[in-house]
Amino acid sequence: MTIFDIMGPVMVGPSSSHTAGAVRIGRTVRRLLGSQPIRADILLHGSFAATGSGHGTDRAIVAGLLDMAPDDERIPSSLWLAEKNGMAVTIRTGEIPGAHPNTTQLTVTNADGRTLTVSASSLGGGRIRVNAIDGMAAAFSGELPTLIIRNEDRPGILSEVTRALSENGANIATVQLYRDRRGGLAVMVIECDGPLETSLRAALAAQDGVVRCTYLDMEEA
C-alpha cells in the first residue's frame, strides 16, 4: 500500500467498490474480448443487485465496456452512449451461488461474432478479481500484464510457454493452472511484471496445443 492508495484515486462516485470497481470490471472484459461488444448481457448478484442501481453499478459496467476509465465523467450517461455506439445492453439481477457479494457475470459478443462470458467481483477500494472465463476458473486482478492461455491438457505445454517467456526476458509474477478434466481443456493464467511483445504473444498463440491465447494489459492505450 502506497500513500496514493490512501489519497486518491480520482474517480466518479459514489462508491469505490460499486462504481470505480464496476468500471474496471467492464473495461477488463472489453479488453479480454478484444474490441467493443455489440451485445452485452449483465447479471448483477448480491449487493451489486440490491444497491447497484443507486450506486450506478449498471452504468459503471457499461462505461467500462465502452473502455472508459473510473474517472471518466461520461460514466453517468454510458447507457445512452452504448445505444449510440451500437451496443445492445441487457441488465438483470439474480443469484450466482457462492459468489462474493459484489459480483457480476457478463456475456459479451463483438462484431466478429466472438462471445465471452466472464464472472468478476469488486473487492473494495476499486480493486477487482476475475473469477471465471467461459465457465472455467481463473483468478486475476488485471493489475499486471496477464496471459490467459487455453490449451489441451497434455505434458509439456506449460514448460514450452514459460521457456518462450524467459527467452524474451519476461519475469513471471504468478502462475495458475486449471482444467475441466484430465486430458481435456486447461487454462493457464500467467501474470508478468512487464508488458509482453506482440511477436511473443503471436508465437504463443501459434504454439502446438494452444487453443487460444488472450493477453490483457490494462495500461495499454
Added chain:
Amino acid sequence: MAFGSVSALVAAAEKEGALWRAVQVDDCRDRGAPERDSWDRMEALWRAMVRSAESYDPQRRSASGLSGGQAAMVAALKAPLCGEHMRTVMAAALAVAEQNACMGRIVAAPTAGASGVLPAVLLPLRQREGLTDEDMVRCLYTAAGFGQVIAARASISGAEGGCQAEIGSASAMAAAALVQARGGTPEQMAAACAMALQNVMGLACDPVAGLVEEPCVKRNVMGAVNAMACADMALAGVRSAIPCDEVIDAMGAVGRTMPTDLRETGQGGLAAAPTARRIAEGGLANGPEPGASR
C-alpha cells in the same frame, strides 16, 4: 510502507525537517520514484479536489433523489451560527459529498464516501489566507502520512471499521493537515489527529438503503467541522491524554468488535429505521426488478 506508527512518523519528521517531507521521502523510496514524480502526482490530486468542489451543480440530484442542492442551501444561509468561514467549510463538504452521491468526479480521501472532508477544510483556508497550491500539496502529504498509519494499524474502510474508520479517518487526516497549514509542530499534528479520532470513536456505518448518501453526505460536514476544532485545540497547545497511536489502536479494536449490521451493510443504525426501510423499498422499485430485463 515504512510508517507503522505516528511516533515513527514524528521521529522521521525531525530527521527530514518537516513531516510532509518525511512522507514524500518515504513515498519515493517505497515506489522507487523520483521526487518530482511523487510531487506531481500529489499536486494532480489537489487540482482534482479543487475541481470536485468548483464543478458543483446545485441542480444535480442523485439517482435515489436523496442528495443534491444542500450545499447551495447552506451557502445561502444568512447569519450562520458557526460564522462565515465555517459556513464555507460546511458548504464545501456538502458540495463534494453531493458530487460523489450524484456520480460526479471526486478524489477518494481516503474513501469516496469521505471525499468531502479534506477539500472542505483546505479550500476555504487557502482562499482566506492566500495560501499557495504548494502549501496545499504539503497539507495533502501530511494527511496521507497520518492516513497511512491509520490504515496500517486500524482501517479506513467502513465495511471493516464503521464510519469512525471512514469519516473518522478523513477528519483525523484533515486535522493534521490543518496544523501543517498553520505551521504547527509534528507533535501538534499528532495531537490533532488523536483528538479528531477520539471524538468519533464508535461511530457506526449505517447508510440508508445501502447508499453513500444519508447520513454520509452530512457526516462529511461533521468530519470537517471536527477537524477544524481539533486543529485549533492542538495549535492552542491542548494535548491528547492518550497518545495518537493508542487512539488509532482503540479505534481499530472498536471496529473489529462492531456488529456487521453497523459496518456498511445498510442493516443497522439509521438504516434500520422504519423510514429508512421505506426508502430502501422505494429505491429498489426504481431500479431493475429481480430477474427482469430492460
